[in-house]
Amino acid sequence: MRAWIEKQRYIIDFTISSLLRRKVKNFGLLALYTLIVFILASTMFFTYSIKKEASLILKDAPEIVVQKIVAxxxxxFPASYIETIKKIRGVAxxxxxxWGYYYDSLVSANYTLLTPPSNGSPTHNVKSSAKTTVVESESGDQQAVDMAKPLFELNGAVLEPETLIIGNGIARLRNIGKGDYMPFLAFDGKVINLKIAGVLSSQSELVSSDLxxxxxxxxRKLFGxxxxxxxxLTVAVSNPSEVAMVASKIKKxxxxxxxxxxxxxxxxxxSIFNWRGGMMIVIFSAAVLAFVIFAWDKASGLSAGERREIGILKAVGWETSDVIQMKFWEGAVVSLTAFFTGVILAYIHVFFTGPMVFEPALKGWSNLYPNFELTPFVNIEQLTTLFFLTVVPYTVATIVPIWKAATIDPDSAMRFTGE
Amino acid sequence: MRNSSLFFLYLSAGVFLLGLLLVHASFSTNARQESLDEKSAMVKALRLTDLCLFTEARYTRHLSQADLNTAFQDHPLSLEHFPSGSFTQPPEGITQRHESLD
Structure with a gap:
């Protein structure tokens, strides 16, 4: 066993020296290969993390949202329809x-305006301590709910008439904060000034940046x-297994x-950022195309220099299996170096630098973009997939043409001059 | 130092760093649980339906609430033109065929 290990080490020594003899070509290849792994790994880390985060955050979204569609x-939505829906069996x-949108021409940004659940529904208090947010639901007679009672509380900020609570993205974009006033142009042309009662936490930007x-x-005064x-409307259903049935009844x-x-x-x-969609398929096809070019270059044959090298090695006593082992290690050295460098750089890129490369494309034309740190949902399965997508095809592609070259006569290999 | 030793040293360093990143991922996921809970609580309390990823158009801001004919919302021949539209797909329900009409 020890002799075998020593032999492999000598082969690796020789392989690396051989690679270093063609520095420019091989470093270029390594850089390109690393870039492909980096792009693939960054895309995989980013899309998986955002999907996972979305599924965790939105698990408590309303069971059914009912919109009205006209043309x-x-x-x-006419409020009178509420009674019709309430009568449906299974509706809790x-x-x-x-809610709606407001375009702020001053900064060319769209905001989402929302009224927290209040009159006609239980009052929700989101009392945020240093970091945590506790949601409490008060029960009681709905008629007794005082119209003027604070309907939303956050970090001591109380939402009262003529005040508003803004998302951290808006505060950053407009450079405003608690106590400042924000003017709004109402539907009738009048200007309404609302005082900022508080700013939503920066931790929640992924859901509240533009809120x-x-x-x-x-x-109602603003939009008439x-x-x-x-x-x-949002509909809660008593039995979770009946949600689809209730939805079809509503539609009926x-x-x-x-x-x-x-x-x-x-x-x-x-399905967001699914590999079949838009930009993702462009990234993936570019990466796949680059791999095809690599594999084609390797599989279509060896250069005259490489053939001569194999001929000389066989002439000095190397066996066919030694030559194949050497080429296997050549593929392994290049692909493993590219894999580790690419994956580590991709992790740093996605989870430490806030996907710097993707950011301009993700921001699109919006001026208001959330500043969020993704939770690194990375597992062994993802790394294994990446490994089999990148390292294995390249290593295999290097062995096939070598098999052909290594079995020919050393004399004819050394004489061969064509490319 | 021999080339093979350098290569195995690099390989070991790579495996170690990757392991370290996996440990970092695991610790970060636990440490950010509070932040995830806060966002989840906000979604529940305010009855939100979407992530604030793209604010450039109403159908990209609220992807799950988008019109059934989003791309043609401005006029009948209006094609999708917002950059974020190239990252996302229409909601699954829209693209599903209930019955083949051929």
Whole structure:
């Protein structure tokens, strides 16, 4: 065994010296190979982590959201439909949501305005201590809920009429904070000034960067929406296995309604950044194409110099198996070096530098982009997939042509001059 | 030092670093559990449906709530033109065929 190990070490010594004799070509190859592994690994780490994070964050999203569709577009939902949905068997609770978008021409950014659950529904208090957020739901007679009662509390910031709580992305973009005023142009041309009561935590930017929480009255005043309408509804179902059935019943009773169940929301984020979609397929095909070129270059034959080298080695006593072993190690040295360097750099890139390479493409045309740190959901399975996608094809591709070259006569190998 | 020793040293360093990164990933996942819980609690309390990834258009901001004919929302021949649209796919339900009509 020891003799075998020593032999392999001598072969590796020789292989590396041989590689270093063609420095420019081999370092170029190594750099390109590392780049391909880096891009593939970065894409894999980023997409897997964001999908996993989305599935964990959105696991408590509403069970069913019901929109009203008119001529293929969202329309305001008549509050009177709530009763129709409540009558459906299996429905535990129906709550209305009021939300929409506001374009801020000053910074060319879109904000999402939302009224936290309040009148007509249980009051939710999100009391955020240093880092944690505890959600409490107060029970009680809904009629007794005081309209002026603070409907949302965060880090001591209380949402009251003519105030708002903003996401950290907005605070960063506008360079504003608690106590400042934000002007809004209402639907009738009037300017409404709202005081900032608080800023949502930077940790929650992935869901709240562009959020603005305002009271229902202010929302209706800003957009001129009548009390009889809401944006959409959320429906809670008593038995989780009946969600699809309740959704189909809603669709039957209200043909204009479009129910979206939680599973669909989760599936949307599971298919986001899917390898079949848009930019991903461009990245993957570029990487696959580069690999095909590598493999083609290797499989289509050896250069005259490499053939001569094999001829000389066989002439001085190397066996066919030794030559194949040498070429195996050549492939292994290049691909393992590229694999480790590429994967380590990809990890640092995605989880320490906030996907620097992807950022310009991800930001697109939006001025307001969340600053978020991805949780590194990396496992052995991903690394194994990467290994088999990158190292194995290259190593195998280097052995096939060598088999042909190593079995020919040393004399003819040394005489061969063609490329 | 022999070339093979240098190679195995690099390989060992690579395996060690990769192992270290896996340990970092595991520790970070545990350490960020609070942050994940905070986001999850916010989603529950505010009844949110989407991640704030792309704010450039309403159908990219709320991917799961997008119109059924999102690409044609502005006029009948309007094609998808926002950069983030190239990263995402339409919700699964839209692309599913219920019945072959051929």
């Amino acid at each position: 293929g577009r969202h329309d305001l 609770a129906v709550e209305s949501r009021l 603005m929480l305002i009271t229902e009255d202010d929302y 929406i009548d009390k009889g309408y809401v944006t959409d 009773r209200l043909p204009q309604a479009r129910p979206i169940i939680r599973d669909e929301i989760l599936r949307t984020y599971d």
